[in-house]
Amino acid sequence: MSTTVVSEPWTTTRLGWLFQPVSDRGHEDERVLSVYRDHGVIPKDSRTDNFNRTPENLSNYQLVHPGDLVVNRMKAWQGSLGISEYQGIVSPDYEVLRPTVPEYDHSFLHSLLRSRALIDQYALRSTGIRPSQWRLYWDEMKTIEISLPAVEQQRAIADYLDRETARIDTLIEEQQRLIEMLRGRRKAVVEQAVFSGLKGTPTNSNAEPWLPPTPSHWRVVQLGFVSDTVAGYAFPSDGFSADGDHVRLLRGVNVKPGRINWTDTVYWDVEVAAVPSEFDLEVGDLVFGMDRPFVGGGVRVAAISGNDLPALLLQRVMRIRPNDEAGRGYMRYVMSTDAFFNYLEPLFTGVSVPHVSEWQVRKFKMPFPPLDEQTSIAAYLDEQTAKIDTLIEETERFIELARERRAALITAAVTGQIDVREMA
Secondary structure, eight states: OOOOOSSSOOEEEEHHHHEEEOOOBOOTTSOBEEEETTTEEEEGGGOSOOOOOOOSOOTTOEEEOTTOEEEETTTGGGTOEEEOSSOEEEOTTEEEEEEOSSOOOHHHHHHHHTSHHHHHHHHHHOBSSSGGGOBOOHHHHTTOEEEEOOHHHHHHHHHHHHHHHHHHHHHHHHHHHHHHHHHHHHHHHHHHHHHHOSSOOOEEOOSSTTOOOEETTOEEEEGGGSEEEEEOBOOOGGGOBOOTTSEEEEOGGGEETTEEOOSSOOEEOTTTSOOOGGGBOOTTOEEEEOBSOEETTEEOEEEOOGGGOSEEEBTTEEEEEEOTTSOHHHHHHHHTSHHHHHHHGGGOBOSSSOBOOHHHHHTOEEEEOOHHHHHHHHHHHHHHHHHHHHHHHHHHHHHHHHHHHHHHHHHHHHTTSSOHHHHO
16 A cells, blocks of 8 residues: 555554454345445445346345355456445355454445455455356455555545545536437437338338337338348357457457457467368357346447458357348347347246347347348448447446546545545
């Protein structure tokens, strides 16, 4: 920790001296809590962007008291932990830690434990082959040293941070509302064009409950009738490589709504273990994440570009290759609509991670205009959504800068780098 600039002495201690692990189970009637990177420990039902299903049997869930520290072992290195203000139960995969000290300021310790300096320590002590598999265990976490001021100064720092971060949070919330408005506008533009076309022609209702009325000269077809599909290959994980000269494996973690993200990448040595050619991806292929297919930003479907190749398709990701009478751009937009979600949502299987099968996706009945109209619709939407996406990206960058400012302020305050009495 950095040397403090305030006059009162700060005491250095280890987390293992402040907390001890507890596991109190069998409280199924308590409210289910969850841990968020941005929000800490909150009731799970207070958010609409958590698509992890709660199991019917909660007997193994752990009881949490106000003041307990709850840690998501798999995402602690991202900041997914916090001091709970609520009583409830959490997943058995979480670490529940009860304070051993008689008095401390909850808000101060919450901010300290979620500060950048501590999160870096969690990352250093997490174990696993790659970030998506990192886990932080208490035996490592408890060795982390922190510096604490007297309780009175903890409260002063917490009050200061409440005031200062509230201003930044208000600004962030305003920008997030702008993003939601832009996403709503984007969705309306897409669904209007995809289901009504660009010509204002008469429409007919459809038998499928997930489809709105569509132009009378359009067909309604099953996705599998106008495309070639395949589910990814079951590559054994012990053969994964970190060598960038090998071929990338497209996994579910790489498929985001509307884009491919290679931040977390593994590779495969095709010289050592050849792979059937049907799992080679091509430019224009659509890929769909079958595990947790819907996230806060939309449907996890994206198009493969030249920058993504060469790449091989991994298990639990589906490749969709439209045939000659189907436009790839149009189909991608159809799969990003509420109609696709409304069709698949009742078919989800899996408790903690909802998923669908290739067969279920192939059965999706979709509007199917003539190819020239599909091409025109896709070109129009490419132009319109690009403008909206640019505004969303600019706003997201602004939010990220505000969050960085917030994180830096918290770290400086809870590590004693600034004297909050002077700031006050």
